[in-house]
Amino acid sequence: xxxxxxxxxxxxALDCFNDPRVLRACTPPAxxxxxxRQWLAEYGTLYLVGTRDAQALIAPLFAAIAEDILYQTKxxxxxxxxxxxEPPLYFVGDEITNIAPLPSLPxxxxxxxxxxxxxxxxxxNSHQLQTRWGxxxxxxxxxxxxxxxxxxxSNDVAxxxxxxxxx
Numbered sequence: 709x710x711x712x713x714x715x716x717x718x719x720x721a722l723d724c725f726n727d728p729r730v731l732r733a734c735t736p737p738a739x740x741x742x743x744x745r746q747w748l749a750e751y752g753t754l755y756l757v758g759t760r761d762a763q764a765l766i767a768p769l770f771a772a773i774a775e776d777i778l779y780q781t782k783x784x785x786x787x788x789x790x791x792x793x794e795p796p797l798y799f800v801g802d803e804i805t806n807i808a809p810l811p812s813l814p815x816x817x818x819x820x821x822x823x824x825x826x827x828x829x830x831x832x833n834s835h836q837l838q839t840r841w842g843x844x845x846x847x848x849x850x851x852x853x854x855x856x857x858x859x860x861x862s863n864d865v866a867x868x869x870x871x872x873x874x875x
Contacts, residue, residue: 721768730766742773744780751795756808763806770808774799778816778825785823792824801829805836814845817852829853833864 724730736742747754754777756770781797788794799820801808810816813829820827829849831837838846850856858871 721772724765724769727762727765730769734769744777745784747777748780748784748793748797758807763803767807767809771810774801774808774810775812778810778812778820781825782823788824791822794824796824796826798826799828801827803831804829805831805840809840814841814848814852817849833862834867834870835864 725734754773756773758766758770777797778799781793785791785793801810801813804810804813816825817827817829834846834850837849840846841849856871862868
């Protein structure tokens, strides 16, 4: 990778801090910083919520926060009895492709349960998954799901055909 490519990726990931509201929200007083390990030990609940207009701006930040929490959880599972954190971490990603597109999601879907990470993700259709994570990544996410809910209103003919075949 070239230096320019790396710089562009890092710059894009930190772009959300150009918004003073985001910068202010992510700059707590000393001693009140978010500590993922402590949060996990306290069985905390964390909501990452953004407006529709801010999705593109804050998605890299939300993905980074979620990836760090998931990393710390997997790390804790290495020394936990049975290799799993107890109680399990329940990760819910609504509009996952837009709000917090985790780079690790395809592998996390298949490996997370073994470490005590329960995952529920929601998106509009298979096309969104494949657009975000590529054909193989999108299919891996779908294939690793223990359950799949499909609501009416979809006009994704190929997706509906797949669902009909599964049914």
